[in-house]
Amino acid sequence: MYPDSDSDVVNSNTTLLDSPVIIYIFFCCSFFTAIDLQVGEQTFIQSPNYPSYYPRNADVGWLVKVPQAYQVILRFVDFKTEKKNDIVTVRDGWTSDFLRSTQRASLSGSSVQAAIISQGSYLWVNFTSDYWTRYRGFRARLSAELRTITLTTEGTEVLTSPNYPEVYENNIDTIWYVRAPAGYRVLLRFINFSTEESYDTVILCDGWTSNYSRSTWVASVFGQSIPENITSAGSHLWIQFTSNSMYVFTGFRALLYAVIPVINLQTNETQILTSPNFPSLYDNNIDIVWHVRAPSGYRIMVHFTEFNTEYDRDFVYVYDGKKSVYRSSDPRDTLSGRSLPRDITTVGAYLWIRFTSDNWYSYFYDFTGFKAMLTTVETPVIMLDTIETEYVSIPNVPGYYDNNIDIAFQVIATSGFRVHILFHRFETEENSDFVYIFEGWTSDFSRSTLRASLSGWSIPENITSIGSYLWIRFASNEGRRFKGFQALLNAKIPVIYLNHGNAEYLQSPNYPAQYGTNLNLMWHAIAPENHQVVVHFVDFSVETFRDFLYLYEGQTSVYEESTLRRPNISGTYSSHNITTLGPFLWIRFTSDDGLQGGYRYTGFNISLFSTPVPGQLRISQM
Structure with missing residues (x-):
């Protein structure tokens, strides 16, 4: 009142x-x-x-x-x-x-x-x-x-000394409090810096919470050199500027960002990650995130060596994903209490670990937090050629697999071919232990798509990848153990069978959106005996002289024996139909590693149908 x-x-x-x-x-x-x-x-x-x-x-x-x-x-x-x-x-x-x-x-x-x-x-x-x-x-x-600067995940804030770019005053003593969103850190980047050497000082303190009395000194900077970038340990940063009664200068101009710091793991490298203040007690009201990345073709394993948080109040959240975007990551585990968690291995090369504490008891009990080892795990690669067959299974087959397994394989077919999976044994704990199938047009796992999640006792249907790349992952929990799976892998070109009078449509990946880079795909079209294949271009728009559609035809169903190669098609094409001499056609599409000039191309939409060979030009199928 x-x-x-x-x-x-x-x-x-x-x-x-x-x-x-x-x-x-x-x-x-x-x-x-x-x-x-x-x-x-x-x-x-x-x-x-x-x-x-x-x-x-x-x-x-x-x-x-x-x-x-x-x-x-x-x-x-x-x-x-x-x-x-x-x-x-x-x-x-x-x-x-x-x-x-x-x-x-x-x-x-x-x-x-x-x-x-x-x-x-x-x-x-x-x-x-x-x-x-x-x-x-x-x-x-x-x-x-409180003189507060609140950062967002998208924007940038500008901080300057008083009166900048004019000279600051004598006897200044002021503080800015900068806070990033929960889980993020504050990145301070000085653009200009000019203060009296040894006297007029920018003092930086950071903290895990908004309690200034528990903040920690980070750096004191002065003089004419631009200081190095500074990233806060927590989501909070205090910036203090003091000047004496002597000389004055123009001061400073700085940019402030909200960031998640990145731990870049190298192959065969182990890094240690701990909660704040470990092995001492962590603070209340913490909310912080770490981002861990492995090299392409590797995954990340988290092995906890110590774990001690307040049960059901203070949590470690583990997320992983195929992409380096926190918002598109997938929850893997939520950990709390004193029990040592099992090892966690990511699906892809990206990992996020988030630690939160509430406002209870951490000062009064022995909650020291956690210590974890981060290591890279190589994803085995299975290469398929056009005639080989490979087998894939999990460890111990035909015996019982272990609990808490998380393994993955990358399967690569010969350029232009697809990966074909034929399961002939499948036995996992239903709704608990899963075989995940990812597929993609290129070797970039971050652009792959989850094709299937398989569990239980029924042998799954055969799966043929859309591109030349497939990833198979198996993960089991701590429950019952079964005999797992075995599968036959081979490379094949997808076949389009054309019945007389019916048209089939063939489209580039993502059509009508922009197709991907580094594509090398092939399709095999077969018409009935004594028929020809007709190619009708409904739409065609690819990067000129860089991305191509190739047409091959022959008198047999063997690609290597195709003898007639039509002219390569590139750019924008809306010309006449192309008709083969016989019933066999191979269609190959390749794209390079980028777009020139920033243009976008929709690719192609092709209609394929068969027509009888006219007159005496009939060619018997061999």
């Missing part, structure tokens, strides 16, 4: 809550009442005699000071003065030097503007009236607000 009785008025000029320290200062022919406003306090100021008419020729003022990490918030709750004659002037500054303060507003009339927030920790409010018309004046509330 705000004071509104005469007993709340101090010296007829100032109405206060919590009684801040008040002294009187004389500046530039005006008396200023100095108010030392502490955190959590609110203070009201008002014109003399408010809400009655203020006196003629009034000249009163207030100097409001808040702690160095705070700003003064001025909010008018009532305002009525003689327009253009009886004026409230608001100035602010970084020090108590009135001559170096900056005018923020000059107010009169009956409009009450939005809150005025000081740049520094000082605010001057001066009210003057002339001899003529009088009104009830004004009433305003003063409070202290």
Whole structure:
């Protein structure tokens, strides 16, 4: 409840809550009442005699000071003065030097503007009236607000020293509090830097929580050299700037970002990851994320060597994914308590570990957090040629597989061919232990697609990949064990059988959206005996002289024996149909490793149908 009785008025000029320290200062022919406003306090100021008419020729003022990490918030709750004659002037500054303060507003009339927030920790409010018309004046509330810069995951904030690019003032001592979204860190990057060597200093402290008293000194920088980038340990960073009474310079300009720091694992490398302060107690109210990346073709294994968090309150979340985007990652496990977790191996080359604590007990009990070893695990590669057959199975087959297995294989068919899987044994714990099949047009796992999740006792149907690449992953839990699976792998070209009178459509990957890079695909079209294959282009748009469609034909169903190669097709094509001499056609499409000039191409949409061989040109199928 705000004071509104005469007993709340101090010296007829100032109405206060919590009684801040008040002294009187004389500046530039005006008396200023100095108010030392502490955190959590609110203070009201008002014109003399408010809400009655203020006196003629009034000249009163207030100097409001808040702690160095705070700003003064001025909010008018009532305002009525003689327009253009009886004026409230608001100035602010970084020090108590009135001559170096900056005018923020000059107010009169009956409009009450939005809150005025000081740049520094000082605010001057001066009210003057002339001899003529009088009104009830004004009433305003003063409070202290933490000087906060709130970062988002997308944007960038700019921070400068006071008065930049002009010289800063002497005797400055101010603090900015920077906070990133939960789980993120603050990245500070200086663009310009010029302060008095050894004296005018930027002091950086960071913390796992918003409690400044528990923050940790990171660095003190000064001089003419641009400091290195600094990333906070937690989501909170405090930046303090102090200057002495001697020389002044232009100060600094810096950019602030919210980032998730990346741990880049190399092959055969192990890195240690621990909770904050480990092996000491971690703080309350922590929310932090680590991003771990392995080289292409590798996965990441997390092996916990110590684990001790408050059960069902403080958690370690493990996410993984095919892509380096946190929002598109998949939850793998949620860990809490004192039991040592099982090893976790990622699906792809990306891992996110998030640690959160609540506001209970970590200071009073022995919750030390966790320690984990991060290592790379190579994904085995099975290469298929056009005639070989390979077998794939999990360890111990035909015996029982182990619990907590997480293994993967990459299968690559000869360029232009597809991977064909034929399961002839399949036995896993239903809805618990799974075989996952991913497929893709290129060797980039991050662009692959989950084709199937298989579990139980039924032998799955055969699977043929859409491109030349397939990934097989098997993961088991801690439950019952079974005999797993065995599968036959071979390379094949997908066949399109054309019946007389029916058309089949063939499209480039992602059509009508942009097709991928580094493609090398093949299709085999077969017409009935004594028929020809007709190729009709419904749509065709590929990068000229870089991406190509090739047509081969022959008198047998063996690709290597095809003898007639039609002209390569590239660019935009809408010409006449192409008709083969016999019933066999191979279609091959290749794209290079990028697009020139930023253009987008939709690829192709082709209609295939058969037609009888005319007259004496019939060619018997061999």
